[in-house]
Amino acid sequence: MSTQRFPLPDVGEGLTEAEIVEWRVAVGDTVAVNQVIVEIESAKSLVELPSPWAGTVTALLAEEGTTVDVGTAIIEITTDAPAPGGSDAPTYYGSGEAAEDASGEGSGSVLVGYGTGDGAGSGRRRRRAAAPAAEVEANRPRSMSETSTSSARLDVEAPAPAAAPAPAGPAIEKPMASVPASSASGARVLAKPPVRKLAKDLGVDLASVHPTGPGGIVTREDVVAHHEGAAPKALATYPDDDRPWLASGAVTQDGRQTRVPVKSVRKRTAEAMVASAFTAPHVTVFQTVDVTKTMKLVAALKEDRDFADVRVTPLLVAAKAMVLAVNRHPEINASWDEGAQEIVYKHYVNLGIAAATPRGLVVPNIKDAHALDLLGLAKAIASLTSTARAGRTQPADMADGSITITNVGIFGTDTGTPILNPGEAGILAFGAIRKQPWVHKGKIKARWVTQLALSVDHRLVDGELAARYLADVAKVLEDPARGLVWG
Numbered sequence: 001m002s003t004q005r006f007p008l009p010d011v012g013e014g015l016t017e018a019e020i021v022e023w024r025v026a027v028g029d030t031v032a033v034n035q036v037i038v039e040i041e042s043a044k045s046l047v048e049l050p051s052p053w054a055g056t057v058t059a060l061l062a063e064e065g066t067t068v069d070v071g072t073a074i075i076e077i078t079t080d081a082p083a084p085g086g087s088d089a090p091t092y093y094g095s096g097e098a099a100e101d102a103s104g105e106g107s108g109s110v111l112v113g114y115g116t117g118d119g120a121g122s123g124r125r126r127r128r129a130a131a132p133a134a135e136v137e138a139n140r141p142r143s144m145s146e147t148s149t150s151s152a153r154l155d156v157e158a159p160a161p162a163a164a165p166a167p168a169g170p171a172i173e174k175p176m177a178s179v180p181a182s183s184a185s186g187a188r189v190l191a192k193p194p195v196r197k198l199a200k201d202l203g204v205d206l207a208s209v210h211p212t213g214p215g216g217i218v219t220r221e222d223v224v225a226h227h228e229g230a231a232p233k234a235l236a237t238y239p240d241d242d243r244p245w246l247a248s249g250a251v252t253q254d255g256r257q258t259r260v261p262v263k264s265v266r267k268r269t270a271e272a273m274v275a276s277a278f279t280a281p282h283v284t285v286f287q288t289v290d291v292t293k294t295m296k297l298v299a300a301l302k303e304d305r306d307f308a309d310v311r312v313t314p315l316l317v318a319a320k321a322m323v324l325a326v327n328r329h330p331e332i333n334a335s336w337d338e339g340a341q342e343i344v345y346k347h348y349v350n351l352g353i354a355a356a357t358p359r360g361l362v363v364p365n366i367k368d369a370h371a372l373d374l375l376g377l378a379k380a381i382a383s384l385t386s387t388a389r390a391g392r393t394q395p396a397d398m399a400d401g402s403i404t405i406t407n408v409g410i411f412g413t414d415t416g417t418p419i420l421n422p423g424e425a426g427i428l429a430f431g432a433i434r435k436q437p438w439v440h441k442g443k444i445k446a447r448w449v450t451q452l453a454l455s456v457d458h459r460l461v462d463g464e465l466a467a468r469y470l471a472d473v474a475k476v477l478e479d480p481a482r483g484l485v486w487g
Contacts, residue, residue, distance in 0.1 A: 001080055004053055005061070005073040008040070011047050011395065017069050018042045020062045025075075029057045037075060045362075045398075046391045055079035191218040202227045269361050276422045280336070280457040284417045285466045289474045290438055292448045297480045301374075310378040314450075314477075315407050318430050320377055321476035322405055323349050323370050324486045329469045333402050334460050335423045343460060352404030352421055353381060355388040363421050364393045365401040405430060415451040425460045428473065429453040450477075 008018060018040040025037045034050040037057075041047075059076035062068050189206045191199070195218055199206050206218055209226045213219040251258050262270065294317045301312040326333045326349050335344045351369035355362050364387070366372070366380045387393050404421045409432035418427045431451040438447035454470045461469075476483050 001078055003058065004055070004077050004079055006037075006052065006075045006077065007071050007073050008062075008068050009049070010070050011040075011042060011049075017067050018047075019067045020064050020074065021046065022064060023060055024048075025057050025060075027057050027060060031055060031057060031077065041359075041391075042395070045393045045395060047394070051077065053077050053079045189218065190216055195220050195223060199223045204230075272422050273419050276420050279338075279422075280420055281459060282417070282420065282455050283458045283461075283463065283466065284453055284455045285463070285470050286415065286454075287452045287470050287474050289450055289452060289477050290440070290447050291433060291450050291477045292440075293479050293481075294477050295433070295448045306375055307378065310375070310382055312378060314433060315405070315430060316374065316378050316381060317480055318407075318428070318473070318477060319351060319353070319369070319381065319405055320374055320483060321473045321480075322403065322428060323351060323377075324476055324483050325469050325472040326370070326403065328472055328486065329465060331465055332426050332456065332461055332469050334425045335402075336425070336457060336459050346402045348402065350400055350402045352401040352424070352427075353384055354404060354406035354418075354421075354427075355385055357389050357391065359391050362388050362393055362398065363401065363404055364388055364397040365404070403427070409433060409450065415453045417453060418455050420455055420457055425457040426466075426469070427455050428470075429455075452477075 011018075019042075021039045021041045023038050025031055025035075031037060031051045031054065033052065033054050036048045037051045038049050039046060040049060055077045057075065058078045060074070061076060062072070062074040068074060190211065190213075191206055196206065198204075198220060199209070199218075202223065204223050204227050206223075209218050209222050211218045212222055291314065294314055297317060298312055298314055301307045330345065330347075333346050333349060335346070337344055348368055349370040350365040350367050352363045352365040355364065364384050366377070366384060369377060369380070372380060384393075384397070387397070401421055401424055403424055404418075404427040406418050406427060407430045408416050408418075409430055412432050414434075415431040416429045418429045420427050429452070431453070433448050433450045435446050436449045437444050438449055439445075440447055452470060452474060454466055454473075456466045472486075476486070
């Protein structure tokens with residue numbers, strides 16, 4: 001028998017770390033070769049890792065929710081096969097670099113036998129942030145019955161001597177947990193003993209309470225009103241049932257903030273957008289379009305039996321218009337290779353669809369979209385978006401995009417200035433479609449109108465090319481029949 005340790009592999013993305021989302025096995029379980037043992041979340045997607053051996057799980061070396069460097073051992077499995085050289089010492093699966101440096105400082109191993117399992121019923125288990133009630137209880141000031149009983153005190157307390165400053169000590173976890181003898185200005189605070197006890201129990205500084213009693217006395221009602229006014233307000237704007245990123249955050253002691261580590265998709269998106277914004281000089285052109293005929297086409301396709309099993313939306317027509325316009329202006333379907341100092345013109349269209357998911361923004365692309373008819377494109381969009389929302393988009397699905405569309409109109413937004421997906425020269429923002437007054441055949445009529453915004457990399461695409469490309473996309477949306485001629 002031998003003990004094998006499995007280091008976190010590089011799943012082919014060139015990434016350096018991943019989060020352990022969910023273990024599919026426990027210590028003592030028997031596993032088979034290629035059985036899914038763990039689900040990890042990289043900076044791009046959720047990935048299921050298979051076991052390279054058959055044996056018994058003897059240790060899980062990384063807890064769920066922790067981020068692990070590539071090359072770090074995450075599981076230990078005892079197998080029937082003898083260890084290399086006859087030693088019982090743990091051996092490492094993967095490349096030589098991972099075996100020599102399984103602590104995570106090496107580059108890690110390349111995943112062998114990589115593949116997804118059945119996937120059915122393997123939804124990600126969400127971990128909610130701990131309820132703040134425990135923290136409140138831990139920091140609640142003790143009542144008089146819970147602490148040592150003090151001697152009776154006068155209704156009016158004298159200010160503390162100025163010559164006896166409080167010694168330096170550790171930071172107080174809950175501000176104003178004790179009742180001072182006087183205000184900061186040295187004025188005496190007037191309050192009856194029961195009121196002082198209430199203030200102490202509630203953690204209220206009597207000196208900060210506005211007195212309403214006769215002669216400037218702080219009343220019970222004054223203390224209660226001050227306490228309620230200073231209490232942290234619950235945030236009702238972030239239901240964590242559909243925002244799993246909150247589950248990895250920690251609520252601050254006062255309950256007014258949730259601090260979430262920047263990692264996974266959000267970290268990758270931030271890095272990519274910063275790199276794109278400060279590498280490619282963005283230029284954005286706009287055009288307002290009458291899409292009434294597109295809306296009529298969408299309505300007709302919804303009644304077509306060939307399209308009965310797919311979702312037909314104006315986005316489908318816009319995506320097809322982009323592909324047709326690329327055929328007329330192939331120069332926009334390019335990328336800038338900084339290292340080689342070359343412009344790379346692509347003879348295919350891998351159409352990116354920006355998808356907002358609970359885990360953040362992802363941009364998978366439809367491979368060879370130029371070879372698909374309208375029905376094929378509709379099926380590809382449906383498959384791509386459902387996979388993205390389930391968090392199952394694979395790294396290969398997001399690689400080698402050539403041009404992207406982002407549907408900001410689904411949120412009611414008229415338009416925007418989109419940032420390029422790294423490695424691409426163009427991205428189109430498709431705005432909300434609204435019925436507006438429009439001059440049509442010399443008369444003002446109510447027409448369906450939308451706004452398009454095209455951002456381009458000005459190193460590759462000059463203003464004329466951007467304007468001509470956008471105009472052609474608009475022409476197809478104005479009259480989809482034009483696509484029969486250009487297709």
